[in-house]
Amino acid sequence: MIAFLELPTVATLGYLCAAAGFLVIVASVVFIGKGKAVLSESGAPNEIAWGKMRATLTSAVALFVLGAAMIALPFWRFQEAEARQQEARAQQPTTALLTGKITGPGGRNVRLLLVVKPDYDQTYSGDIVWEFPLVAQRASYSVFYVDGDTIIGQRSFSVEGANAGSPLQKVALPVLDLQTGNPKAAAAQEITPKREVSDAELKELGIY
Amino acid sequence: MQNSKSLAFISGLLLTAALATAADLSGRVTAGRSPLAGAVVTANLVGARRPASVTVTRTGKGGEYVLRGLRNGNYILLVDMGGRRIYQGRVVLTGSTLVKNIELR
Numbered sequence A: 001m002i003a004f005l006e007l008p009t010v011a012t013l014g015y016l017c018a019a020a021g022f023l024v025i026v027a028s029v030v031f032i033g034k035g036k037a038v039l040s041e042s043g044a045p046n047e048i049a050w051g052k053m054r055a056t057l058t059s060a061v062a063l064f065v066l067g068a069a070m071i072a073l074p075f076w077r078f079q080e081a082e083a084r085q086q087e088a089r090a091q092q093p094t095t096a097l098l099t100g101k102i103t104g105p106g107g108r109n110v111r112l113l114l115v116v117k118p119d120y121d122q123t124y125s126g127d128i129v130w131e132f133p134l135v136a137q138r139a140s141y142s143v144f145y146v147d148g149d150t151i152i153g154q155r156s157f158s159v160e161g162a163n164a165g166s167p168l169q170k171v172a173l174p175v176l177d178l179q180t181g182n183p184k185a186a187a188a189q190e191i192t193p194k195r196e197v198s199d200a201e202l203k204e205l206g207i208y
Numbered sequence B: 001m002q003n004s005k006s007l008a009f010i011s012g013l014l015l016t017a018a019l020a021t022a023a024d025l026s027g028r029v030t031a032g033r034s035p036l037a038g039a040v041v042t043a044n045l046v047g048a049r050r051p052a053s054v055t056v057t058r059t060g061k062g063g064e065y066v067l068r069g070l071r072n073g074n075y076i077l078l079v080d081m082g083g084r085r086i087y088q089g090r091v092v093l094t095g096s097t098l099v100k101n102i103e104l105r
Helices: A009-033 A058-089 A183-190 A199-205 B001-022
Strands: A047-050 A055-058 A140-148 A150-159 B022-031 B040-045 B052-059 B065-070 B073-081 B085-095 B097-101 B102-104
Touching: A009 A058, B022 B073, B022 B085, B040 B065, B052 B065, B085 B102
Parallel strands: B022 B097, B022 B102
Antiparallel strands: A047 A055, A140 A150, B022 B065, B040 B052, B040 B073, B073 B085
């Protein structure tokens, strides 16, 4: 009994509906069993009389149908709800778990950016002229300068109109001269790399 | 009471073991006898389950670097500067400290 009370309201109503439908069917069968509802020789519906209650056979059949419908209704609704739940489950994206370990310089936290492999990936030397579609409702973007596997710079910018029909947005990136503008890069260019471990061995170890 | 003493003893042993296995890797990166400041030094612990551990630091003004609290084991040591790999080598940490000077030309 307590378990029945703990059921959700919709489920309780469903059970009550099915039970009422069952009772209605039983009642209609009792009507026929007691001979209160019989067919005449002509096939015309007879009157059903039980005490003060009076109805035609058509009403008894209608009662039967109503009872069956009352039983079927909760099952039909339950199947609909189940189908909706399955659809919702199917639409949930699969997740991935990324694990690793990193110790930042001086114990500081290291910022990790997780991005989908970008659709917009180009290589430049000299003038940059790059027209790309803006993402709807997204005004903030970042450009990462990548040399090999190392991010050597980042510039963030914003656009004013990212809605459909907005005019072409022009963004000027600051000049970045890694050959002469960055003394560290310039110094690194003059150093002869020393490889006590081969690139192939590093690749085999999964180190880049 | 007896359990508390045992727990404290075991904790002490574990702490001592952890401190005993933590090691420091330090050294100096030079290029043509000049200290190389701002280079990125990366120590990759090579383990059975890759990648085991990655520790990163930058060289100071004098080209010095220190990577603290490393586990003993085989490491691939990498030095990058200005987005360019200028050194890749191997070191083996077995004790509590190891000095690895990197001289480049």
